[in-house]
Amino acid sequence: xxxxxxxxxxxxxxxxxxxxxxxxxxxxxxxxxxxxxxxxxxxxxxxxxxxxxxxxxxxxxxxxxxxxxxxxxxxxxxxxxxxxxxxxxxxxxxxxxxxxxxxxxxxxxxxxxxxxxxxxxxxxxxxxxxxxxxxxxxxxxxxxxxxxxxxxxxxxxxxxxxxxxxxxxxxxxxxxxxxxxxxxxxxxxxxxxxxxxxxxxxxxxxxxxxxxxxxxxxxxxxxxxxxxxxxxxxxxxxxxxxxxxxxxxxxxxxxxxxxxxxxxxxxxxxxxxxxxxxxxxxxxxxxxxxxxxxxxxxxxxxxxxxxxxxxxxxxxxxxxxxxxxxxxxxxxxxxxxxxxxxxxxxxxxxxxxxxxxxxxxxxxxxxxxxxxxxxxxxxxxxxxxxxxxxxxxxxxxxxxxxxxxxxxxxxxxxxxxxxxxxxxxxxxxxxxxxxxxxxxxxxxxxxxxxxxxxxxxxxxxxxxxxxxxxxxxxxxxxxxxxxxxxxxxxxxxxxxxxxxxxxxxx
Amino acid sequence: xxxxxxxxxxxxxxxxxxxxxxxxxxxxxxxxxxxxxxxxxxxxxxxxxxxxxxxxxxxxxxxxxxxxxxxxxxxxxxxxxxxxxxxxxxxxxxxxxxxxxxxxxxxxxxxxxxxxxxxxxxxxxxxxxxxxxxxxxxxxxxxxxxxxxxxxxxxxxxxxxxxxxxxxxxxxxxxxxxxxxxxxxxxxxxxxxxxxxxxxxxxxxxxxxxxxxxxxxxxxxxxxxxxxxxxxxxxxxxxxxxxxxxxxxxxxxxxxxxxxxxxxxxxxxxxxxxxxxxxxxxxxxxxxxxxxxxxxxxxxxxxxxxxxxxxxxxxxxxxxxxxxxxxxxxxxxxxxxxxxxxxxxxxxxxxxxxxxxxxxxxxxxxxxxxxxxxxxxxxxxxxxxxxxxxxxxxxxxxxxxxxxxxxxxxxxxxxxxxxxxxxxxxxxxxxxxxxxxxxxxxxxxxxxxxxxxxxxxxxxxxxxxxxxxx
Numbered sequence: 001x002x003x004x005x006x007x008x009x010x011x012x013x014x015x016x017x018x019x020x021x022x023x024x025x026x027x028x029x030x031x032x033x034x035x036x037x038x039x040x041x042x043x044x045x046x047x048x049x050x051x052x053x054x055x056x057x058x059x060x061x062x063x064x065x066x067x068x069x070x071x072x073x074x075x076x077x078x079x080x081x082x083x084x085x086x087x088x089x090x091x092x093x094x095x096x097x098x099x100x101x102x103x104x105x106x107x108x109x110x111x112x113x114x115x116x117x118x119x120x121x122x123x124x125x126x127x128x129x130x131x132x133x134x135x136x137x138x139x140x141x142x143x144x145x146x147x148x149x150x151x152x153x154x155x156x157x158x159x160x161x162x163x164x165x166x167x168x169x170x171x172x173x174x175x176x177x178x179x180x181x182x183x184x185x186x187x188x189x190x191x192x193x194x195x196x197x198x199x200x201x202x203x204x205x206x207x208x209x210x211x212x213x214x215x216x217x218x219x220x221x222x223x224x225x226x227x228x229x230x231x232x233x234x235x236x237x238x239x240x241x242x243x244x245x246x247x248x249x250x251x252x253x254x255x256x257x258x259x260x261x262x263x264x265x266x267x268x269x270x271x272x273x274x275x276x277x278x279x280x281x282x283x284x285x286x287x288x289x290x291x292x293x294x295x296x297x298x299x300x301x302x303x304x305x306x307x308x309x310x311x312x313x314x315x316x317x318x319x320x321x322x323x324x325x326x327x328x329x330x331x332x333x334x335x336x337x338x339x340x341x342x343x344x345x346x347x348x349x350x351x352x353x354x355x356x357x358x359x360x361x362x363x364x365x366x367x368x369x370x371x372x373x374x375x376x377x378x379x380x381x382x383x384x385x386x387x388x389x390x391x392x393x394x395x396x397x398x399x400x401x402x403x404x405x406x407x408x409x410x411x412x413x414x415x416x417x418x419x420x421x422x423x424x425x426x427x428x429x430x431x432x433x434x435x436x437x438x439x440x441x442x443x444x445x446x447x448x449x450x451x452x453x454x455x456x457x458x459x460x461x462x463x464x465x466x467x468x469x470x471x472x473x474x475x476x477x478x479x480x481x482x483x484x485x486x487x488x489x490x491x492x493x494x495x496x497x498x499x500x501x502x503x504x505x506x
Numbered sequence: 507x508x509x510x511x512x513x514x515x516x517x518x519x520x521x522x523x524x525x526x527x528x529x530x531x532x533x534x535x536x537x538x539x540x541x542x543x544x545x546x547x548x549x550x551x552x553x554x555x556x557x558x559x560x561x562x563x564x565x566x567x568x569x570x571x572x573x574x575x576x577x578x579x580x581x582x583x584x585x586x587x588x589x590x591x592x593x594x595x596x597x598x599x600x601x602x603x604x605x606x607x608x609x610x611x612x613x614x615x616x617x618x619x620x621x622x623x624x625x626x627x628x629x630x631x632x633x634x635x636x637x638x639x640x641x642x643x644x645x646x647x648x649x650x651x652x653x654x655x656x657x658x659x660x661x662x663x664x665x666x667x668x669x670x671x672x673x674x675x676x677x678x679x680x681x682x683x684x685x686x687x688x689x690x691x692x693x694x695x696x697x698x699x700x701x702x703x704x705x706x707x708x709x710x711x712x713x714x715x716x717x718x719x720x721x722x723x724x725x726x727x728x729x730x731x732x733x734x735x736x737x738x739x740x741x742x743x744x745x746x747x748x749x750x751x752x753x754x755x756x757x758x759x760x761x762x763x764x765x766x767x768x769x770x771x772x773x774x775x776x777x778x779x780x781x782x783x784x785x786x787x788x789x790x791x792x793x794x795x796x797x798x799x800x801x802x803x804x805x806x807x808x809x810x811x812x813x814x815x816x817x818x819x820x821x822x823x824x825x826x827x828x829x830x831x832x833x834x835x836x837x838x839x840x841x842x843x844x845x846x847x848x849x850x851x852x853x854x855x856x857x858x859x860x861x862x863x864x865x866x867x868x869x870x871x872x873x874x875x876x877x878x879x880x881x882x883x884x885x886x887x888x889x890x891x892x893x894x895x896x897x898x899x900x901x902x903x904x905x906x907x908x909x910x911x912x913x914x915x916x917x918x919x920x921x922x923x924x925x926x927x928x929x930x931x932x933x934x935x936x937x938x939x940x941x942x943x944x945x946x947x948x949x950x951x952x953x954x955x956x957x958x959x960x961x962x963x964x965x966x967x968x969x970x971x972x973x974x975x976x
Contacts, residue, residue: 062566125820186828407613
């Protein structure tokens with residue numbers, strides 16, 4: 001192939017050398033085909049374009065399907081079959097996450113799960129990684145507040161071998177002291193790095209503002225420098241012992257595999273697992289108090305200000321979820337939403353602005369975000385608050401609602417094209433303990449939400465008086481431009497200075 | 507260059523496929539690779555628009571994907587960032603599509619994977635829509651291809667200029683190492699090379715752009731003859747051909763514009779940059795070399811070496827710098843393959859308290875090892891399995907970044923043959939330990955590279971542990 005390709009390149013160079021400025025093709029040149037295109041189409045012939053085409057017949061809505069089984073030891077097996085390509089996502093989902101970090105030991109879940117890939121079975125870190133690499137993959141580990149997942153996307157022919165390795169990782173981790181010391185230092189350095197990123201600083205301050213540092217959701221999975229410093233190998237082993245085991249785990253298999261095949265493989269590789277751990281209780285719901293202050297993370301001279309405006313939202317499965325999702329979408333969920341159209345397309349303050357509802361097992365968050373030009377921090381924040389109030393003064397129109405409803409529902413098939421996407425969805429269902437037909441319920445819920453309900457949700461949950469505000473940026477500019485807005489006292493916080501002692505002081 | 511050849515073949519009226527490798531001519535696919543063959547049909551309209559159609563009925567969605575064969579490479583000096591700024595203008599309305607509704611209209615019918623992107627080599631626009639809205643997508647794409655200028659206003663340009671400047675602030679000025687990396691890039695491609703500027707451009711050049719520039723750019727580069735339309739997914743072939751003819755057939759065109767020919771640049775001495783890092787808190791060492799263009803001899807070798815150096819915990823750089831010596835927080839090596847010339851980059855982020863000079867010595871030690879001994883056949887085999895898996899995974903989506911439509915478009919753009927996946931992967935079969943050794947010796951030379959030290963001021967560097975901080 002390369003020879004042919006090189007030949008083509010040589011021809012091209014030669015042609016250019018001998019004819020550096022090829023004459024433009026004449027109108028009847030074969031370069032444009034046999035028939036010259038009309039020079040300027042007549043207005044009449046093009047008038048059909050003035051009317052947008054009518055859509056064809058609506059296709060059936062194809063939603064992903066999930067099937068599950070339970071092994072004798074209590075292990076859940078979750079399968080979603082998609083046969084088009086010889087690919088399978090294979091993973092293990094865990095029902096405990098950083099919400100189970102003990103107070104003062106934030107970062108423990110993260111460190112524990114990361115240790116699973118630092119040696120397992122008869123292999124140390126390097127041998128384990130090479131064994132995965134022989135299958136053409138690196139395992140991905142994801143630790144969140146409500147749970148964790150480790151998984152790989154492999155060719156079907158490599159599935160059995162991949163599950164053998166995953167079973168070592170999940171059931172026979174080495175927990176070597178040397179690897180532990182190294183991994184812990186790496187997590188500390190990760191934190192040091194994270195503290196330089198405006199986005200991470202904003203998240204840290206946001207979690208504190210919305211949930212409070214004492215709440216199980218009040219910290220990032222990484223923990224803090226002080227809390228990670230205290231972690232020991234015994235802590236890691238305890239966490240693993242207490243929170244993992246077949247009754248608190250699911251083997252996830254999506255793609256080129258059936259439920260029957262999945263169960264057989266799960267039995268073979270995970271059927272012998274024992275352990276009494278059960279899924280932990282959901283973290284407590286939390287109220288959204290009125291805003292009393294504006295949190296400011298100072299980053300002198302930063303060219304943009306990061307703006308997060310939000311509050312505690314709802315738990316997965318809350319009946320308010322679907323009408324609230326619609327209200328949030330109209331406000332900031334789509335590119336064409338009120339917020340983005342205002343901040344980006346009308347004012348040019350930002351590269352983008354949006355809002356999202358993230359339900360969790362306990363309580364999720366409802367967040368609007370944008371990164372705005374430093375010198376318009378005040379005006380931009382004012383517009384965000386104005387759009388929130390606007391949901392009451394200029395209620396959601398029928399047109400806005402139907403666009404959000406149809407857009408969200410019709411996007412479902414396109415959102416589930418990959419086996420790894422199906423795997424992530426399956427893990428989310430398990431971790432948030434939702435039924436297998438969750439996506440059908442979602443579609444029904446979005447379809448059935450009435451305009452009155454959606455409007456009520458907008459006013460109830462997107463009330464500007466209950467939205468906490470976090471700003472990361474130049475403190476002098478923020479002081480000067482945000483104080484006059486009267487949104488609350490500006491309180492500087494330095495998440496990288498001493499987050500943990502502050503938590504301990506409470 | 508390859509793009510030109512491909513174009514010549516397609517538009518010369520000769521059956522292009524007779525002169526480029528076809529799937530049938532390719533050697534039989536290896537087991538597990540059968541699924542990589544993408545059935546497709548390609549033809550050109552009389553106005554020069556190339557059309558690639560590929561039916562895939564797994565879900566009731568269809569991807570519409572347009573590549574314009576123009577990127578930042580084709581900009582004029584002093585007009586950096588223009589191709590990308592122009593891309594933004596393509597979402598701002600055209601003769602029959604009102605301002606600002608393009609995206610909203612697609613969103614409300616349930617479009618996914620909806621975007622436009624600009625690189626040095628091309629600009630693309632794409633959306634995946636429920637199959638019954640294919641015509642809506644074709645209407646939108648054709649209206650902006652044919653009638654963008656009818657709706658252009660100085661005010662719309664002004665707003666998008668501001669949006670793009672914010673995008674630049676987000677991706678460069680306030681991104682960790684963003685400003686420092688920009689300096690290194692400028693050093694790699696000295697003026698007048700068209701890769702000198704960033705794709706996003708400089709603030710100065712963005713400020714200079716005016717409506718006449720937009721008009722000129724559109725007239726020169728955005729003709730049907732310089733574009734390829736790909737439709738992939740659940741659609742009826744005959745009906746779709748008729749729709750393509752209806753919406754695109756009458757759009758005016760002109761001969762395909764010439765791609766500027768630019769001599770490759772080379773470095774004759776190392777360039778060392780020491781930049782004060784304003785955003786990130788850990789030092790970054792970034793080493794960059796100029797390497798062969800996409801699909802040219804050496805490009806596949808560079809991919810394999812990059813994988814062996816930094817993919818996975820057992821990779822050479824990770825093992826030595828992160829696991830064994832605990833000097834680095836992360837490592838990455840990659841071949842950024844581009845149409846005119848590529849760049850091979852090794853990035854290492856230091857642990858707190860470790861200097862970038864120490865990291866440089868360590869990276870050089872690893873590279874010297876490769877220059878002396880090459881890498882092992884196992885490392886090459888692992889990389890190949892990885893690429894097979896990754897490539898197949900890309901074909902799961904009909905559209906979006908790296909989806910099937912993008913894959914067909916990319917090969918069509920660079921070699922004139924949309925279904926080149928198997929041939930692309932076959933390149934890796936000929937990569938040998940010896941070839942990797944030669945590449946490391948001849949191309950990744952210590953004397954021909956840009957070395958960037960992006961170091962935060964001392965007081966901002968994180969101490970080794972929290973006890974030292976009080």
